[in-house]
Amino acid sequence: MGAGTSPADGSHAPGGAEDAGPAAGGPEETAVTGAARAADGTADEPAESGEGGGSTRAPSRRFSLTHDTARPEGGGRAAPGDAPAPARQWPLLTVLCTAGAGLLLVGTDPFAEAFRIGAMLIGVALLVGAVLRWVVPSVGMLAVRSRFTDLVTYGLMGSLIVLLALMAQPKPWLYVPILQDIVHFTIR
Known part of the structure; x- marks a missing residue:
């Protein structure tokens, strides 16, 4: 018209x-x-x-479902606003530095069991992230989703990485007989 x-x-x-x-x-x-x-x-x-x-x-605003994005539960600063940036994000930096040390060990392979220890260090970094997300009320950028989802994600991934590093061949540090039976059953 x-x-x-x-x-x-x-x-x-x-x-x-x-x-x-x-x-x-x-x-x-x-x-x-x-x-x-x-x-x-x-x-x-x-x-x-x-x-x-x-x-x-x-005039209507059709197809507008949300107006803003909600911050995660633990989002915000882990230290006061006048602190330097690394101090404000110490939970994230702790997890990243621990995982980086594990990657450095795996990449450089300085000794015989470096792969296993480096992989375990990566898994431990994720487990530390889960503990920090649970204990610390404001974890900065370590909070990605809701507290429950972050706990499950970090905890499950960290546990699986540590277990797989312990069971890595040759000469695994953790031997689970049922897993060997499952592998032999599925391959035959």
């Missing part, structure tokens, strides 16, 4: 405001539509809900 034409139900929106919507011009279009209604005297009238009436509606 163009400016100056009226819809079939007899209502009239001045200045072609019936075309105003989220895609028709954004906030500027809304301000123009509101100013046109105020000049016409229809801005303060409530919308009529009956049939055949000329209802004045504010």
Whole structure:
């Protein structure tokens, strides 16, 4: 519909405001539509809900489900705002430095069992992250999701990495007979 034409139900929106919507011009279009209604005297009238009436509606924001992203439960600073950046994010730096030391051990392979110890150090870093997420009320950027989801994710991944490092071949430090039976059963 163009400016100056009226819809079939007899209502009239001045200045072609019936075309105003989220895609028709954004906030500027809304301000123009509101100013046109105020000049016409229809801005303060409530919308009529009956049939055949000329209802004045504010432009709808279709398909807008959320307006903002909620911060994680433990999000925020782990130290006061006047502290330097590393001090504010000490839980994340603890986990990253421990995992980095494990990766360094695995990558450089300085001694015979370096792979196993480095992999265990990576798993321990994730377990430390789970403990920090559980104990410390504000862990900074270590909080990715809700507290429960972070605990389950960090704890499960850390436990699995430590167990797999303990069972790594050759000469595993942890021997689980049922796992060997499962492998032999599935391969045969």
